[in-house]
Amino acid sequence: xxxxxxxxxxxxxxxxxxxxxxxxxxxxxxxxxxxxxxxxxxxxxxxxxxxxxxxxxxxxxxxxxxxxxxxxxxxxxxxxxxxxxxxxxxxxxxxxxxxxxxxxxxxxxxxxxxxxxxxxxxxxxxxx
Amino acid sequence: xxxxxxxxxxxxxxxxxxxxxxxxxxxxxxxxxxxxxxxxxxxxxxxxxxxxxxxxxxxxxxxxxxxxxxxxxxxxxxxxxxxxxxxxxxxxxxxxxxxxxxxxxxxxxxxxxxxxxxxxxxxxxxxxxxxxxxxxxxxxxxxxxxxxxxxxxxxxxxxxxx
Numbered sequence: 001x002x003x004x005x006x007x008x009x010x011x012x013x014x015x016x017x018x019x020x021x022x023x024x025x026x027x028x029x030x031x032x033x034x035x036x037x038x039x040x041x042x043x044x045x046x047x048x049x050x051x052x053x054x055x056x057x058x059x060x061x062x063x064x065x066x067x068x069x070x071x072x073x074x075x076x077x078x079x080x081x082x083x084x085x086x087x088x089x090x091x092x093x094x095x096x097x098x099x100x101x102x103x104x105x106x107x108x109x110x111x112x113x114x115x116x117x118x119x120x121x122x123x124x125x126x127x128x
Numbered sequence: 129x130x131x132x133x134x135x136x137x138x139x140x141x142x143x144x145x146x147x148x149x150x151x152x153x154x155x156x157x158x159x160x161x162x163x164x165x166x167x168x169x170x171x172x173x174x175x176x177x178x179x180x181x182x183x184x185x186x187x188x189x190x191x192x193x194x195x196x197x198x199x200x201x202x203x204x205x206x207x208x209x210x211x212x213x214x215x216x217x218x219x220x221x222x223x224x225x226x227x228x229x230x231x232x233x234x235x236x237x238x239x240x241x242x243x244x245x246x247x248x249x250x251x252x253x254x255x256x257x258x259x260x261x262x263x264x265x266x267x268x269x270x271x272x273x274x275x276x277x278x279x280x281x282x283x284x285x286x287x288x289x290x
Contacts, residue, residue, distance in 0.1 A: 011251075014209050014224045018161065021211060059249065088234025091244035108238070109231045110160035 003031035004124065005050065009042040009068065010057040010086070015109075019055050019086060019116075026117035028124070039068025046078045053124065054078075056103075058087040058094065069101040082123045086111065143271060143288055146240070151273045153236035154195075154284050157228060158277065162208040166275040166282075175281050178258045179221075181229035184250035189243055191270075191288040192262075193236065195229040199256070201280040226252030232284060 006023065008016045016035050023030060034049055036042035040063040042056070054072075058065035065085055072078045084105035085098045095106045105119040158166050177196035185191050197205070199221075200214075206224035207214040217224075230252050237243045270287040 012223050012227045014206065014220050015227050017210055059251070061251065088231055088238075088249065089244075090234065090238040093245045109234060110157045112160055 003029035004052040005032040005034070006030055006053040006055065007034045007036065007042060007045060007049075007051045008055050009036045009039065009060070009065065011037050011060040012057075013037075015057070015086075022111070022113045022116045023055075023120065025113035026120065028117070028120060039063030039065060039071070042068055043071060043075055046072075046075045046081075048077075050077050051081060053120065054081055054083040055086050055120075056083055058085055058089050058098070066097060066101050069098070069103055072102065084120055084123070143286075146236075146286070147271045147273060149239045150232075150236055150271055150284060150286055151275070153239060154232050154273065154275065157231045157235055161228070161231065162205060164208065164278060166277055169274040169276050169281055176258055177281065177283055178256065179225060180255045181222075181225040182253045182255070183226075183229050183233040185233065185237070186248050186250070188246035189237070189240075189288065191286060193229065193233040194285045194287075195225065195232060195282065196285070197225075197277065197282040198280065201277055201282060204278060204280075222254040222256075226254050236286070 008019050010016045010019065020033050034045050034051060036045050038060040056065045056068060065087065069083055082104040083102065084107060085103045086107045086109060088109045090108040098106055104123045107115055107119050155166050158164055175198060177198055179199055179202045180194055180196045182192050182194045185193060202221050202225050203214045203217050205228055206217040206221045209224045210217065210220060230249065233249050237247050270285055272283060272285045274281060274283050
């Protein structure tokens with residue numbers, strides 16, 4: 001099976017590494033992992049690259065994760081790409097808000113690789 | 129285990145009931161994200177906890193949650209999060225400690241009914257050194273949990289403004 005190209009958006013470089021490791025531990029084969037420190041950086045990355053999965057924090061400086069999802073449709077490369085939020089903001093209101101903005105999944109920190117697998121694998125539709 | 133923010137705030141600021149939740153929140157973060165168990169600290173620890181990470185809370189609950197440890201502990205936390213040897217960890221230490229504090233704060237507020245929706249977290253701040261005084265508008269005695277991380281003392285505190 002071919003691996004996927006993923007974009008991880010989080011203002012913490014340590015957390016980006018943890019998310020990448022968790023994806024691999026969840027059995028998701030990654031061909032390329034791109035990183036961005038906030039939503040605005042992520043939009044720039046997506047203008048130059050195609051990915052099949054985006055994992056995104058909510059609370060970030062410059063542009064937060066919810067605003068990032070709202071602007072995602074303006075980037076041709078990103079149309080239809082599933083976004084999974086990974087955040088400490090775990091309230092139902094945040095989940096509803098993220099899903100209504102277009103997120104396909106929602107993972108609360110702290111998390112396990114099994115939780116990543118549970119939320120990410122189904123939306124990849126066999127790509128991993 | 130969940131508690132109600134309104135119940136606790138109505139009870140003359142009897143926030144002590146939240147101490148087990150604060151400890152549980154920390155234990156879960158260390159277990160899930162660092163792969164290690166925190167154990168109770170049975171003796172008062174005099175070690176210098178010279179690295180402090182703080183996250184502010186605003187909304188239904190206002191205050192500051194802090195995590196204090198020494199430099200060796202902070203480096204070990206970063207190494208466990210990154211999956212590298214502690215000697216190879218560099219500037220990521222502050223980032224890692226800030227994230228740990230952020231996750232404890234988020235996990236703690238998500239355990240209290242009514243708080244997860246109505247309480248925002250600030251970005252973490254990390255201070256290194258001991259020669260400083262922290263002046264918070266928090267006006268309650270606050271909660272503190274002292275635990276051992278890989279045999280080294282850490283302190284998790286919550287100062288609350290009523």
